[in-house]
Amino acid sequence: MRSTRRPLNDGRFFCLPRRTLLKGSLLLPLAVMFQQGRAASFKTVYPDFLALSRKLTRRALPDNAETRQLYQGFLDEPWFAEHVHSTLAVLQKHGTPPPGTAQAWFARHVLTTWYLGVYYHERTPPKRWLKASALRHQAISGLVPLRFREYTGYAAWSQRPPEAT
Amino acid sequence: MNASTECDVVIIGSGVAGALCACRLAEQGVRVRLIEAGPWIERASIVQGFEQTADNDLSAGYPNPDWAPRPNWNPSARPYIEHLGTVHPALEYLRVVGGTTWHWSGSAMRMRPEDFRLYSEYQRGVDWPLRYEDLEPDYLSAEHEMGVAGEASADPGLPRSAPFPMPPVPPSYAEIRISAGLKQLGYKLLPRPAARNTRSYDGRRQCVGYGTCTPVCPSGAQYAAIVHVKKAQSLGVEVLAEHRVEQLVAGADGKIHALRFTRSDGSRGEIRARLFVVAANGIETPRLLLMSANEHFPAGLANRSGQVGRNFMDHPGLLMQLRLPEAVFSGRGPNSTLYGSKHAAGTHRRHQPAWILSTQNSLDLHELTRTALTEGHMPPQLDQIIRTRAAHSFLLDTQIEQLPDPDNRITLDWKQRDSAGLPRIQLHYRYNAYEQAGFVHVRAQFEKMAVALNAQSHEILGPFSHHHLMGTARMGSDPSQSVTDLDGRTHDHNNLFILGSAVFPTGGTANPTLTIAALSLRAARAILAQLQTGQ
Numbered sequence: 001m002r003s004t005r006r007p008l009n010d011g012r013f014f015c016l017p018r019r020t021l022l023k024g025s026l027l028l029p030l031a032v033m034f035q036q037g038r039a040a041s042f043k044t045v046y047p048d049f050l051a052l053s054r055k056l057t058r059r060a061l062p063d064n065a066e067t068r069q070l071y072q073g074f075l076d077e078p079w080f081a082e083h084v085h086s087t088l089a090v091l092q093k094h095g096t097p098p099p100g101t102a103q104a105w106f107a108r109h110v111l112t113t114w115y116l117g118v119y120y121h122e123r124t125p126p127k128r129w130l131k132a133s134a135l136r137h138q139a140i141s142g143l144v145p146l147r148f149r150e151y152t153g154y155a156a157w158s159q160r161p162p163e164a165t
Numbered sequence: 166m167n168a169s170t171e172c173d174v175v176i177i178g179s180g181v182a183g184a185l186c187a188c189r190l191a192e193q194g195v196r197v198r199l200i201e202a203g204p205w206i207e208r209a210s211i212v213q214g215f216e217q218t219a220d221n222d223l224s225a226g227y228p229n230p231d232w233a234p235r236p237n238w239n240p241s242a243r244p245y246i247e248h249l250g251t252v253h254p255a256l257e258y259l260r261v262v263g264g265t266t267w268h269w270s271g272s273a274m275r276m277r278p279e280d281f282r283l284y285s286e287y288q289r290g291v292d293w294p295l296r297y298e299d300l301e302p303d304y305l306s307a308e309h310e311m312g313v314a315g316e317a318s319a320d321p322g323l324p325r326s327a328p329f330p331m332p333p334v335p336p337s338y339a340e341i342r343i344s345a346g347l348k349q350l351g352y353k354l355l356p357r358p359a360a361r362n363t364r365s366y367d368g369r370r371q372c373v374g375y376g377t378c379t380p381v382c383p384s385g386a387q388y389a390a391i392v393h394v395k396k397a398q399s400l401g402v403e404v405l406a407e408h409r410v411e412q413l414v415a416g417a418d419g420k421i422h423a424l425r426f427t428r429s430d431g432s433r434g435e436i437r438a439r440l441f442v443v444a445a446n447g448i449e450t451p452r453l454l455l456m457s458a459n460e461h462f463p464a465g466l467a468n469r470s471g472q473v474g475r476n477f478m479d480h481p482g483l484l485m486q487l488r489l490p491e492a493v494f495s496g497r498g499p500n501s502t503l504y505g506s507k508h509a510a511g512t513h514r515r516h517q518p519a520w521i522l523s524t525q526n527s528l529d530l531h532e533l534t535r536t537a538l539t540e541g542h543m544p545p546q547l548d549q550i551i552r553t554r555a556a557h558s559f560l561l562d563t564q565i566e567q568l569p570d571p572d573n574r575i576t577l578d579w580k581q582r583d584s585a586g587l588p589r590i591q592l593h594y595r596y597n598a599y600e601q602a603g604f605v606h607v608r609a610q611f612e613k614m615a616v617a618l619n620a621q622s623h624e625i626l627g628p629f630s631h632h633h634l635m636g637t638a639r640m641g642s643d644p645s646q647s648v649t650d651l652d653g654r655t656h657d658h659n660n661l662f663i664l665g666s667a668v669f670p671t672g673g674t675a676n677p678t679l680t681i682a683a684l685s686l687r688a689a690r691a692i693l694a695q696l697q698t699g700q
Contacts, residue, residue, distance in 0.1 A: 058544040096543070112538050115547070116531060118219045125241065126219035136534040139551035144496040144528055145376055148212050148383050152374035154363075155335040157498020157526075164492060164556070 045081045046071055052088040056111050057135060070129045073119050074110075115139075172196045172403075173696060175424060175438040177410045177453070180264020181678060182664035182685045183444035184393035185310060189689035191400035195696060198436060199394065199402050200426065202233035202409040203260035211267065211381045221531045223268055223380045224257050231584035232429045233260045233409055245583060246448070250573070250594035254479060254630035258446055262406050263391035265446070265632075268380045270500050271359040271387045272676040273313040275304050275323050279510055280519075280673030287514040289599070290568045290671040294642040294651040300683050301326055307682035308358075311388040312366040315358035322510055331363045334372070336502040337526040339493035339559055344503055344524070346618040350610075354503040354524065358679075360388035361499060367392070376527070378500040387499075408434075409585060413441060413457040413661070415466055421661045427585075440692060444664035444685070447477065447634025451575045451667065452590055454638065467638065467648050467655035467663070474576060476569035476636040477592065478672040481600060481628040484525075485561045485611045488622045492556035496528030501562075508606070509674050517602035518566035521674045525560035533558065557621075561614065564674050565603045565628070569636050570595070596628070604628055633677050638667040652691035653684065660695075664688055 049071050054061050061067060074080050083106040090103045097103035113119050117134030119127045137146055142163025145151050152161075174190055176183040179201040187199045206228060214226030222238035229235055236245045236256045246256060258265045278297035283290040305327055308315075315329035333356035336344070344354040361378070362371050372386040382389070398404055407429035414423040414435075421441045427433050443450050451474040455465040465473055505522035513519075530551075537550050574593050581589035596604075608625055615623040641647025644656035649668050655661045664685045666677040 056544070108538070108541075111543070111547075112535075115534050115538060118531075128217055128219040131216045135548075136530055136551060139534070139548040140528075140530065140555045143494055143552065143556055144530070145374070147377055147530075148216065148375065151376070151384075152497050154371050154373055157337045157374045157376070158335045158341065160338055160492075161494055161497060164494065 041075070041081060042071075045084055048084045048088050049074070052084055052091065052107075053110060053114060055088070055091050056107055057114050059135070061114075066130065066133055070113065070119075073127060073129045074113075077121055077123070171437045172198045173438060174198075174440045174442060174692065175200060175436050176442040176444055176664075177424065178264065178444035178446070178449070178665070179262050179390070179394050179404065179406075180444065180446070180665070181266050181311075181390040181393070182681050183442065184263070184390045184397055185307070185682055185685045186442060186444065186664055186689045186692070187397040187402045188393050188400060189686060190692060191397055191402045193693055195693070197397070197402045198405060198438070199397060200405045200408045200410060200424075200436070201260075201262050203262060203406065204228055204230065204233075204429070205262045205406050206267070208381065208383065208385060212383055215380055221529075222257075224259060226380060227259050227267070228261060230429065232427075233407070234584045235260045243584075245590065247578065247581070247589055247591045248594065249591050252594050252596055254481075254592075254594060256448070256592075256630055256634065257632040258448070258634065260449075262404065263389055263394055266388065266390040266678065269389075269678060270379050270676070271361045271382075272501065273308065273311060273315075273358045273360040273388075273679040274504075274675035275358075276673040276675045276680050277322055277510055278324070279514075280671060280675075283514070283671045287512070289514060291639075291641065291646075293670050294640055294647075297324075299651075300680075300687065303683035303686045304679065306686050307679055310393070310686075311360040311679070311682060312362060312369070313358050313360050313388075313679070314363040316356045319355040320506055322506060329358065331366060333357075334359050334361055334363055334499055334502045337495075337498040339495045339497070339526050340501075340503045340524040342489075342491065342493045343559060343561075343618065347505070347614060350613055350617050352505045352507055352522065352614075354505050354522075357502055357504045357523075359499065359502070360678075362386040372499065374498045376496050376498055376500070379527075410453060411456065411587065413443075413453065413466055415457065415459060415462055415658060417461045419461075419658050421466070421658050440660045440662070440696065442662045442664060442688075442692070445667075446665055447637045447667045448575055448590060448592075450663060450665060451637040452577065452587075455575075455577050456588060462657070467657045467661060469657045470645050470647060472571075472639060472646065472648050474637050475571040475574045476639055476670075477573040477575060477594065477634070478567045478569060478636040478669070480564040480631040480633045480672060480674065480676075481567060481596065481604075482563045482565055482631055483604060483607045483611065483625055483627040484563075484629065485615065486624045486626065487559045487561065487615060487618060487620045488554065489557050489559055490619050490621055493559055494556055495526055495559050496530075496555070498526060500527050501525055508610075514566070516599075517606055518568070518599055519674050520563050520565040520603055520607060523562040523564065525562050527560065528555055528558070530555060561611065563607050564631055564633075564676070565600060565607065566674050567672055568597065568599050569639070569671060570597055575637055600628075631676075633666065633672065635666040635669040635672045635677060638663045639670045640668040641670060653688040654691060654695075662688055662692060 087103040117130030173196040218225040281293040314331035316333040317328045408426045412425040458465045577588040638648040640649045
């Protein structure tokens with residue numbers, strides 16, 4: 001059967017008017033500054049984000065590509081850096097943030113993302129950042145197969161899970 | 166528009182009805198085209214889709230392109246169907262090659278003999294134009310085509326002429342425990358016939374227990390109609406994906422001469438054939454018939470009776486979420502392996518509906534975790550709460566019979582358009598006193614079950630839709646009251662057949678897929694006979 005899909009590149013992207021190209025050239029330095037800002041923020045914010053995540057989840061979460069991707073997902077959120085620093089400070093000082101504060105909201109927000117693997121924020125549609133590593137799966141480890149990745153084996157589902165305590 | 170192309174039979178819709186019929190016809194040398202609005206998909210890409218989506222519904226991992234839209238549960242999306250009745254069911258079906266059996270539960274139950282004689286037995290609804298005994302050989306053939314596992318002697322209310330192709334699916338630990346607990350109430354839970362391999366069958370592997378039958382079986386041990394789409398292809402059937410049929414062209418003589426389609430790239434074409442088969446579903450089938458209205462048939466095709474789009478039925482169901490004192494470990498193994506038929510038959514159907522009880526061996530870990538988070542729990546207690554609740558939770562479900570009601574219907578709003586530019590579908594839907602009586606009865610039984618199971622807590626939810634879309638082009642022997650005859654041939658157009666649950670005059674309580682398959686095999690014989698006689 002012949003493909004009836006529209007080609008992804010139909011050439012239009014290479015027919016930009018000069019004015020658009022000029023605008024693009026002016027925007028380029030801003031884009032570079034933006035990237036530099038992100039790199040700077042990574043150096044200062046990411047360590048605190050990781051520390052905050054570890055404290056909230058009570059886990060030695062790895063500093064790996066997935067954690068960094070999750071951090072990137074939060075980056076565009078308003079007051080993200082402020083929330084990271086202040087929530088970590090409150091946790092270090094008091095153990096838990098006082099109810100009704102911005103820090104309490106943010107702690108719950110981060111925890112929800114780690115457990116569900118889905119990022120929820122009013123500025124954007126929900127996004128899945130974690131798959132098998134969402135912490136909810138760790139919570140039921142050994143009881144129920146990890147969705148799409150594990151199975152019990154034929155008829156083993158008729159027995160109690162061997163790992164059940 | 167492309168030049169017209171020709172074939173013997175063109176089938177619209179590549180789900181189980183269309184795919185099975187295509188195979189049967191192609192086996193006899195008929196030149197068949199199978200046409201599908203949606204795209205081809207692969208099992209691995211479906212799994213990937215579910216791993217990437219943030220939505221938690223059972224369709225979220227499947228494509229939903231603008232050019233072949235379908236109902237979408239995402240609340241931020243514009244509803245595909247406009248709900249105009251007092252009840253707004255969250256309907257669900259897929260528009261992809263292979264259709265909705267990609268994400269069904271595998272439940273391959275027969276309707277009961279008295280389901281075909283509802284009016285004669287209980288003075289409710291209507292009778293089918295055929296009897297259980299007439300369809301029994303096709304039920305058996307369908308079970309062999311799909312590969313159904315079951316226990317022949319389990320349900321004496323469902324007589325059989327031969328055993329199931331495979332032994333029944335072993336019940337899950339959770340369902341064994343629930344079954345034991347419900348015995349004291351007189352519920353004998355039976356092995357649920359399922360199109361799921363309990364041994365290697367038809368080139369597909371034995372089930373290994375991923376536990377994700379719905380939304381998709383990762384191994385292919387559970388039957389999906391893509392099996393017969395691929396068989397049809399190997400028999401020479403041309404499968405045209407991403408071809409959205411928008412009109413059947415009928416002449417003044419009542420014959421259907423062509424269908425017109427639009428491809429996903431916007432180009433258009435036409436196919437001529439000797440015989441046309443609409444095998445969409447209980448919503449898309451009446452929609453196409455209504456959209457095909459012309460000067461000769463201003464109320465739409467096959468609609469001299471005015472019944473096209475009417476009598477929409479589902480199996481509404483109440484759910485009960487239980488928290489049990491013992492750990493049962495829901496979610497290990499197939500989604501539902503047992504059912505209870507205690508209320509599926511009997512004289513109570515004169516005043517309240519039949520219903521079946523389903524044990525649901527599934528775990529909504531996302532929702533369970535979200536609830537625990539909302540309650541404010543923090544690690545490490547949070548983990549313990551999730552683990553305990555997951556182990557101790559269980560879900561009971563019911564499928565309740567719904568009577569045909571001519572005012573429960575599909576109509577079109579020609580002033581509004583969907584994302585494909587077609588008239589918007591409207592659903593007028595309500596529950597009547599009969600169904601309401603069923604809800605009351607189920608609630609009362611659920612309360613007793615919660616006590617019998619010593620539930621620590623329970624919550625009764627619903628009614629919900631089971632997405633069983635039936636009745637909108639019903640079969641019957643009276644052309645003034647029905648759309649097709651007992652073979653699916655429309656009364657008004659000799660060369661137009663309708664397959665699928667749209668032709669069901671009543672819905673009974675069984676999941677409709679096996680009956681859809683059996684009726685398709687029956688219709689294939691009638692189509693072959695008609696082609697051979699040259700009518």
